[in-house]
């Protein structure tokens with residue numbers, strides 16, 4: 001409504017935020033690279049926007065002479081095919097909704113648009129910024145044009161994993177069967193309040209950028225890995241049903257074990273790709289070994305790791321385990337410089353580690369190998385920002401100078 005009213009004055013502006021998600025049953029491989037249709041369904045947890053989010057402002061005006069885009073304050077190519085696919089789809093839905101008739105209160109579809117987007121976390125941290133970015137772009141555009149329908153299908157055209165960031169909590173991206181992709185969409189499995197004790201620790205490891213992007217990497221995997229084919233046809237359908245049950249039951253043992261196994265199988269398909277792709281580093285493997293030693297010491301699964309197309313670990317655990325496990329990480333990867341900023345995000349209590357725990361779990365410390373830990377939890381889907389002072393674009397439609 002606000003957008004429509006402003007449209008009468010020639011400028012409409014909307015700001016939204018959207019979350020990052022982390023898959024526990026991984027998406028890897030497309031059956032249609034243009035429509036971004038996956039070879040298997042996937043399932044993710046949406047992370048809380050207090051710690052990780054993208055903010056996007058979309059504005060339309062009769063005074064704008066061309067579509068323009070700014071990412072983290074710098075002008076970027078609005079002609080990018082995936083940005084164009086999202087723009088085209090949102091405009092098509094808006095046109096369809098209006099049934100061709102001109103609604104005087106509605107924003108004119110002939111106006112050019114300006115878009116500004118920023119992350120509240122460093123892009124270099126290798127956290128899935130494209131998922132939050134495209135989910136946010138589509139949410140802001142949809143609000144601008146007054147669309148109310150389900151838009152995961154549009155976000156999917158920006159980046160496959162982005163469709164899962166259109167919902168909070170626990171989200172399934174169902175593979176779908178149709179060649180036109182109309183049934184390849186995201187569905188919420190459970191809201192974020194469903195499992196209040198669940199916590200997430202992102203272990204940001206030091207070091208280089210990832211060697212191969214996911215888009216190129218998964219295509220080579222589809223072309224060369226027999227393991228990936230087996231995974232998509234046989235393994236994932238079974239695991240998806242099991243994972244939904246573990247989430248329904250809030251069964252951390254089952255959830256954690258399956259998340260670790262699925263991450264490991266994803267990285268096995270990368271190794272089975274020819275030429276092989278390596279996303280895990282020595283530090284990633286040290287974290288994996290540490291998690292297994294910790295769980296073995298306690299006699300059950302208290303923490304679980306998962307890794308995407310990069311070396312950072314995402315750890316799932318329950319609230320009562322956070323303080324102890326963070327201390328174990330601090331002892332295993334003693335901070336090089338930023339001792340006071342080593343733990344960020346939600347507060348973490350202090351924990352004293354017993355001699356047995358130290359001896360069994362903290363074996364060969366690697367100083368400086370983990371840059372910092374971000375403590376977060378499951379969170380909601382995209383949000384509309386009501387406060388106009390939060391717009392990333394000024395009244396002139398250009399980026400505001402950043403604080």
Ligand code: DP6
Pocket residue numbers: 022023025026027028036042128130158159160161162214215216308309
């Ligand atoms: C390993 O969604 O980034 O994070 O669809 O080509 O944009 P495109 O790929 P993208 O792939 C994500 C792969 C993954 C697993 C996952 O998030 O399910």
